Amino acid sequence: MRYGVTAKLLAPRHRMEPAGGTCRLPAMSTAVIAQGRGQEDKEGPELQKIKEWHNVDRSVFENEILPGDQPAVMKALFRDWPAVEAGTRSPAGIADYIKRFDAGGAVNGIVGAPQIDGRFFYSEDLKGFNFEQRRVTVSTALDTLVSLVDAPESPAIALQAIPVAESLPKFQDENPMPLLNDRIAPRIWLGNRTRIATHFDNNHNIACVVSGSRRFTVFPPDQVANLYIGPLLRTPGGSPISMVDLRAPDYPAFPKFRDALESAQEALLEPGDAIFIPILWWHGVESLGPLNILVNYWWNDAESVHDKPFLSLAHSMLLLSRLPAAQRDAWRAMFDHFVFQTHGESGAHLPADVQDLQRDLTPEERDQVKALLAKHLKP
Numbered sequence: 379m380r381y382g383v384t385a386k387l388l389a390p391r392h393r394m395e396p397a398g399g400t401c402r403l404p405a406m407s408t409a410v411i412a413q414g415r416g417q418e419d420k421e422g423p424e425l426q427k428i429k430e431w432h433n434v435d436r437s438v439f440e441n442e443i444l445p446g447d448q449p450a451v452m453k454a455l456f457r458d459w460p461a462v463e464a465g466t467r468s469p470a471g472i473a474d475y476i477k478r479f480d481a482g483g484a485v486n487g488i489v490g491a492p493q494i495d496g497r498f499f500y501s502e503d504l505k506g507f508n509f510e511q512r513r514v515t516v517s518t519a520l521d522t523l524v525s526l527v528d529a530p531e532s533p534a535i536a537l538q539a540i541p542v543a544e545s546l547p548k549f550q551d552e553n554p555m556p557l558l559n560d561r562i563a564p565r566i567w568l569g570n571r572t573r574i575a576t577h578f579d580n581n582h583n584i585a586c587v588v589s590g591s592r593r594f595t596v597f598p599p600d601q602v603a604n605l606y607i608g609p610l611l612r613t614p615g616g617s618p619i620s621m622v623d624l625r626a627p628d629y630p631a632f633p634k635f636r637d638a639l640e641s642a643q644e645a646l647l648e649p650g651d652a653i654f655i656p657i658l659w660w661h662g663v664e665s666l667g668p669l670n671i672l673v674n675y676w677w678n679d680a681e682s683v684h685d686k687p688f689l690s691l692a693h694s695m696l697l698l699s700r701l702p703a704a705q706r707d708a709w710r711a712m713f714d715h716f717v718f719q720t721h722g723e724s725g726a727h728l729p730a731d732v733q734d735l736q737r738d739l740t741p742e743e744r745d746q747v748k749a750l751l752a753k754h755l756k757p
Contacts, residue, residue, distance in 0.1 A: 425595070425639065425642045425643060425644045426642070426643045426644070427643065427644065427645060428449045428450065428451050428594070428596065428643045428644065428645040428653070429448065429449075429450055429451065430450075430451045430452075430453055430645075431443065431450055431451065431452050431453065432453050432454070434452040434455055434557070435556065435557075436556060436557050439452075439557045439654075440557075443654055444582075444654075447656050448656065449594075449596045449643060449645075449653065449654060449655050449656065449659060449661075450653070450654045451645045451647065451651060451652070451653050452584075452651065452652045452653070452654065453650075453651055454650045454651065455556070455557075455586065455650065455651065455652040456553070456586045456588075456650045456651075456652060457650040459552075459553040459586075459588070459650070460475070460552050460553060461475060461476070461549070461552070461553045461588045461589075461671075461673075462588055462589075462649050462650045464589075465588050465589030465590075465649050465671065466649060469523070469524050469527050469589070469668060469669040470524050472588065472589045472669065472671060473520040473521070473523070473524050473669065476516065476520060476546065476549075476566075476568075476671065477516070477517045477520055479546035479547060479548055479549045480515060480516045480517045480545065480546060481544065481545055481546065481547055482515055482517075483515065483544065483545060484513040484514060484515055485513070485514065485515070485516060485519075485537055485540050485545055486511055486512070486513065486537070486538075486540075487511070487512045487513075487514045487519055487535065487536065487537045488509045488510065488511055488512070488534075488535070488536050488537075488538070489509060489510055489511075489512055489533050489534065489535055490508055490509035490510075490533060490534040491508075491533055491534075492531040492532060492533055492534070494508050494509070494534055495534075495573075496534040496570075496571045496572040496573045496665075497534075497572075497573040497575075497623065497625075498534065498536065498572060498573065498574065498575070498614055498615070499575065499614060500608070500614065504608070504609070507614050509534070509614075514537075516537065516540065516545055516546065516568070519535065519537050519568055520568065520669075522535060523535060523568065523569070523570055523668070523669045524669065526570060526668070527668040527669060528668075532570055532571075532668075534569075534570065534571070534572050535569050535570050535572075536567070536568070536569035536570075536572050537566075537567065537568040537569065538567050538569075538615065539565045539567065539674075540565055540566050540567070540568070541563060541565055542563065542564040542565060542566050542673070543563055543564075545566070546566065549564075549566075550564060553673070555584075555675060557584065558584070558675055558677065562675050562676075562677045563675075564673050564674065564675055565673070565674055565675075565676070566671065566672070566673050567670075567671070567672040567673075567674065568669075568670070568671055569665055569670055570665070570667075570668050570669060570670065571665055571666065571667070571668065571670075572664075572665045572670075573624075573625065573662075573663075573664050573665075574615075574662060574663040574664070574665075575614065575615075575619035575620060575662060576595070576597065576605060576619060576620035576622070576624065576660050576661065576662035577613075577615070577617040577618065577619045577620070577660065577661070577662070578599070578617055578618075578658050578659065578660050578661070579617065579655070579657065579658075579676060580657060580658070580678065580686075580687065580688060581657060581676035581677055581678045582654070582655070582656055582657055582676070582677055582678065582679075583653075583654070583655040583674055583675070583676055584652055584653070584654050584655075584674065584675045585647075585652060585653050585655070585672055585673070585674040585675075586650070586651070586652040586672065586673050586674070587647040587648060587649050587650070587651050587652070587670075587671075587672055588649060588671040588672060588673055589649060589667070589669060589670060589671040590649070590665060590666060590667030590668075590669055590670030590671065591646060591647060591648050591649070591665075591666045591667055591670070592646075592647050592663055592664065592665050592666065592670060592672060593644065593645070593646050593647075593663070593664040593666060594644065594645050594647065594653055594655075594661055594662070594663055595624055595642055595643070595644045595661065595662045595663075596642065596643050596644070596655060596659050596660065596661045597638055597641060597642050597659065597660040597661070598641050598659060598660075599658040599659060599660070600641075601637075601638045601641050601642075601660060602660070603634065604634040604635055604637045604638035605620040605622065605635065605638055605660060606620055606621045606622055606632045606634070606635065607619070607620060607621070608620070608621045610691075610692065610695075611692070620660065620662070622635045624662050624664075625664075657678065694713075716735075716736070723736070724736050725737060735747070
């Protein structure tokens with residue numbers, strides 16, 4: 379394969395091992411998944427379609443879509459973006475448009491050999507990853523991707539979650555977000571045919587397809603037990619991922635995944651379409667074109683002090699998950715009452731000035747609790 383201008387991006391480097399998680403591929407229906415293997419899986423269910431909305435404005439989003447806490451496809455939401463119009467011309471056309479904004483700084487890119495078939499994942503022993511990191515400018519990456527558009531075999535290339543304000547200043551000026559506050563900054567994702575593993579975000583997400591097309595497969599948070607989640611701390615892109623390949627599920631190894639598919643929903647997004655994915659909904663993404671560009675927006679309206687609940691999960695697993703079953707059951711009741719407040723406000727019977735952890739704490743009080751926890755967690 380001739381790389382031409384791809385030399386900088388694809389030149390051999392030492393292997394990087396990023397912390398975090400992305401990496402897998404979404405699906406359409408189980409039958410279509412099976413067709414990717416050259417077979418029909420007649421036992422698999424047809425996946426539900428994510429509900430489509432048309433002519434969405436900010437009022438509809440804030441009053442109907444967001445409170446519903448369900449994934450939503452917003453058709454042609456960004457059809458008037460100049461970037462989307464450029465993407466309809468040609469890969470070179472959208473590349474030239476994006477390059478106009480390039481500030482020239484290096485960003486992180488990941489590259490996998492053609493043999494991984496676009497699926498960014500773990501190495502075979504699960505101790506590393508099947509891709510390497512590169513530092514590259516956005517323009518160099520776009521030139522690389524354009525040069526590989528007609529290549530019969532291409533390495534899998536992706537630049538993920540690049541902050542637009544830093545790398546592509548003024549892009550926002552020409553391509554504004556109509557549904558969210560300006561303080562919610564966009565990120566851009568560039569790549570060729572890739573598969574991003576089923577994972578979750580601790581934020582709401584609106585993602586817009588600018589160029590190419592993407593297939594999203596989503597699962598409700600309660601399907602976690604059926605998705606066969608990989609290591610929680612060592613992940614390919616920042617978030618724990620499902621170990622199931624959505625294109626070719628290994629049902630003997632992952633039998634409960636069939637149950638997950640019963641609750642799954644899917645959508646195919648074309649340029650200008652957007653998808654809303656609520657917090658903690660599992661989602662896998664397949665980029666289908668030779669040059670795919672997506673812009674997304676993450677946000678969480680919860681107070682910033684609550685922005686890392688995964689740390690609480692890790693802490694609880696560290697201290698509780700290996701206790702005897704009877705003790706775990708007892709602590710489950712404690713968590714239900716005090717943390718999840720399944721019976722209402724746990725401290726409602728106490729005067730406010732003695733509720734301590736059972737009320738909203740001041741920043742100073744939160745710091746005191748953190749210091750107490752840090753002291754007791756020291757070995």
